[in-house]
Amino acid sequence: MHLLSNSLLPCHNAAEEGVVVKPEISYDTALPTATTASGPLITPLVYSTGLSDRTGHDVWLKLETANLSGSFKDRGIFKSAELGYAQHGPETHLIAASGGNAGLAAATAAKRLGVRCTVVVPKKTEDKVVRKLQELGAQVENKTVDVLDDADMLARTMAALDPKGVYIHPFESWDTALGHSSIVQEIRNQLLAAGVPNGRPDVVTCSVGGGGLIRGIIHGINTMISQHPTFGSPKPKLIACQDFGAHSFGASFNRWLLDPDAGATSDGNTVISLSAITSQATSLGAKTCSAAALSASVAYSQSDVASSSGPAPYLSTVIVDDAISASACWQFKRDHHIEVEMACGAALSPIYLNKRILDRVLARESFTNGAASSEAPERQTIVVVVCGGSKVDGAMLERYESEYGEADAGWRVMIDGQDV
Structure with a gap:
């Protein structure tokens, strides 16, 4: 080929x-x-x-x-992360809800930017995914919610309470x-x-x-x-x-x-x-x-x-x-x-x-x-x-x-x- x-x-x-x-x-x-x-x-x-x-x-x-x-998630989520970094600089805190690819993209973007990242995942998320997120330096919240919809609500709340928090949706954002x-x-x-x-x-x-x-x-x-x-x-x-x-x-x-x-x-x-x-x-x-x-x-x-x-x-x-x-x-x-x-x-x-x-x-x-x-x-x-x-x-x-x-x-x- x-x-x-x-x-x-x-x-x-x-x-x-x-x-x-x-x-x-x-x-x-x-x-x-x-x-x-x-x-x-x-x-x-x-x-x-x-x-x-x-x-x-x-x-x-x-x-x-x-x-x-x-x-492919890197394309869009990296762009959203960069826009957050442009606003908050090194104190940016990326916050995402995902039990898979979107969370990994957010954690990877945070590592490249040198900023904090929290990923909220459902309780049943595979151990392999959790380990990958942690290896990338993300804080993983996986003991609170059962389904992705609830993880998303928790991530939104966390971002709203953090002045430097940047909420990253897996697919909804225009950015x-x-x-x-x-x-x-x-x-x-x-x-x-x-x-x-x-x-x-x-x-x-x-x-x-x-x-x-x-x-x-x-x-x-x-x-x-x-x-x-x-x-x-x-x-x-x-x-x-x-x-x-x-x-x-x-x-x-x-x-x-x-x-x-x-x-x-x-x-x-x-x-x-x-x-x-x-x-x-x-x-x-x-x-x-x-x-x-x-x-x-x-x-x-x-x-x-x-x-x-x-x-x-x-x-x-x-x-x-x-x-x-x-x-x-x-x-x-x-x-x-x-x-x-x-x-x-x-x-x-x-x-x-x-x-x-x-x-x-x-x-x-x-x-x-x-x-x-x-x-x-x-x-x-x-x-x-x-x-x-x-x-x-x-x-x-x-x-x-x-x-x-x-x-x-x-x-x-x-x-x-x-x-x-």
């Missing part, structure tokens, strides 16, 4: 086509000073020969696993979404360097939890289109992926898609709140997604061309059983030697179940009652945001392989509100 990156990352030898290249990054040199949380680190964009052959499309992997904390939007500029530059016309992907597939990432991607695409109009000719299609039991965003978007008047309010679109998170993909586990992300997604999904077929040609939702996301995780490890958690597996599921999912999403004609168009889509440039994640290890992936295999039959898939 091809590796595109900045000069801080290793070069790929074209003669080694087909050989998996895992980037080796020195984070101490990638970030210029201890007083900035972010810096010039650009995550690799990898062309996957195997997945391209599998799907019949050009599949690129945006490896957010290369971020400092191991996930966080703005930080996530940087991924689009990188993708464009990297695809341009690879000779892809206009640096424009035809399709971007990503996981959606609370909605911070997809809101950032949408803002990034809209910004690129305003600066480089050919980037939007046409707009890249987004595939928003979730697991059943952690699918507030998908349920909310599908309600609008199937009945545009049902979820609309004067201020935008209302969200469907889940009564509980029943998915194992706990990093997707927002019982209520961001209303701002939902509204941005609805607006992005629609075409300016009146003759366009369907209400949402530029965004599709894909919701799958945990087994399908888990299966994608172990297969991705087999194919690319990179471990990702189940929440990331959701974004990979359209690629690994390409006949059942990807071909249906990309079909030129809409499908009815689960019957896909017989017309095969033309070859597309597809970017998969490999968002990473901390809740995974080799033993877990072996269990996924043993329990679920390739999960190619018998498990539920929903595309744009219809079971297929």
